[in-house]
Amino acid sequence: MKAFFAGVLILVAVSIAWNWKFFRAKAHLTTMNERIEEGDLSGAIAAVDDFHAIMRVEPDLLVARNFWMGIRALANDSAERALELLEDVEATRPGSFNTSDYLISARIGAAFDKGDYDGFLRHSRESLSKRRDDPIAFGSVASAFACLFVTSGDEAYRDSTLEMLRKAKAISTDTSFNEYEQRILYRMHSKEIITRAAFYERFPNGWTP
Amino acid sequence: MFFIPGFVIAAVTFPGVIVHEAAHMFFCRLRKVAVFEAVFFQFGDPAGYVTHERTEDFNSTFLISMGPFFINTLLCLLICFPAYLPMSFFHQSDPLNLLLMWLGLSIGMHAI
Numbered sequence: 001m002k003a004f005f006a007g008v009l010i011l012v013a014v015s016i017a018w019n020w021k022f023f024r025a026k027a028h029l030t031t032m033n034e035r036i037e038e039g040d041l042s043g044a045i046a047a048v049d050d051f052h053a054i055m056r057v058e059p060d061l062l063v064a065r066n067f068w069m070g071i072r073a074l075a076n077d078s079a080e081r082a083l084e085l086l087e088d089v090e091a092t093r094p095g096s097f098n099t100s101d102y103l104i105s106a107r108i109g110a111a112f113d114k115g116d117y118d119g120f121l122r123h124s125r126e127s128l129s130k131r132r133d134d135p136i137a138f139g140s141v142a143s144a145f146a147c148l149f150v151t152s153g154d155e156a157y158r159d160s161t162l163e164m165l166r167k168a169k170a171i172s173t174d175t176s177f178n179e180y181e182q183r184i185l186y187r188m189h190s191k192e193i194i195t196r197a198a199f200y201e202r203f204p205n206g207w208t209p
Numbered sequence: 210m211f212f213i214p215g216f217v218i219a220a221v222t223f224p225g226v227i228v229h230e231a232a233h234m235f236f237c238r239l240r241k242v243a244v245f246e247a248v249f250f251q252f253g254d255p256a257g258y259v260t261h262e263r264t265e266d267f268n269s270t271f272l273i274s275m276g277p278f279f280i281n282t283l284l285c286l287l288i289c290f291p292a293y294l295p296m297s298f299f300h301q302s303d304p305l306n307l308l309l310m311w312l313g314l315s316i317g318m319h320a321i
Binding site: 001004005008011012014015016018019020022023025026055 | 288
């Protein structure tokens with residue numbers, strides 16, 4: 001009797017042990033969904049990687065992982081990396097993810113990083129054409145004009161910058177746009193194009209003309 | 210609709226019959242009720258049985274008679290659930306899990 005039940009318990013143990021990796025994989029997927037709900041992209045990516053270490057990942061999940069990595073890269077000012085990832089997502093699963101707005105943001109960032117200010121202006125205008133009620137979209141166009149003013153010295157770009165800033169402020173409902181405006185105004189004042197991170201390092205309490 | 214003879218079902222799910230009778234016997238031992246004879250599996254009707262002394266104690270009677278319900282159900286869940294997870298969620302099956310599913314379901318079928 002004891003031996004019989006020992007055998008049955010061994011059977012139970014074998015069933016659990018043999019399939020333990022699936023329990024872990026399911027736990028990682030649950031974690032991934034929780035992290036996404038929380039907006040924790042790094043946590044979600046880590047959960048997919050943990051899942052990948054155990055099992056073959058479904059292609060759709062890999063695409064989702066690249067999408068999240070792209071969004072994270074965009075948030076971390078790594079626009080070129082973001083562009084690479086998001087373009088890959090769009091090429092693999094066209095229309096599956098709402099990548100269009102993120103792609104434009106990545107193109108804007110990548111153009112700025114490369115010093116391609118004509119491209120910066122072109123992509124910013126494309127963004128503005130879709131988001132006429134967004135002060136940041138107007139700010140992006142103003143930012144591109146400010147870059148062109150610095151590099152060319154053409155006063156027309158200065159006027160365009162100020163015009164775009166005026167439009168942005170007209171629709172801005174809170175003070176969040178002010179810091180963006182400061183950076184753009186500082187760019188024209190100093191005739192120096194610096195990154196957002198460099199600006200905050202130089203002026204942790206903001207800059208006023 | 211077609212009829213499947215009970216002995217065929219018992220033969221196909223014989224692990225469940227064995228566990229069912231073992232559960233009766235386990236609770237006889239637990240409640241110190243003497244067992245006269247135990248047949249864990251046979252090709253016939255019944256497929257298995259345990260004969261034991263009469264007892265007037267309600268708890269003993271309840272446990273001995275309901276023993277397979279508890280033991281078989283619990284074992285069915287413990288064996289089937291881990292084997293079912295990869296099949297249902299990850300659409301993966303392997304021979305061992307199919308064997309485990311057969312064992313688990315056989316045991317579960319003889320819970321009553």
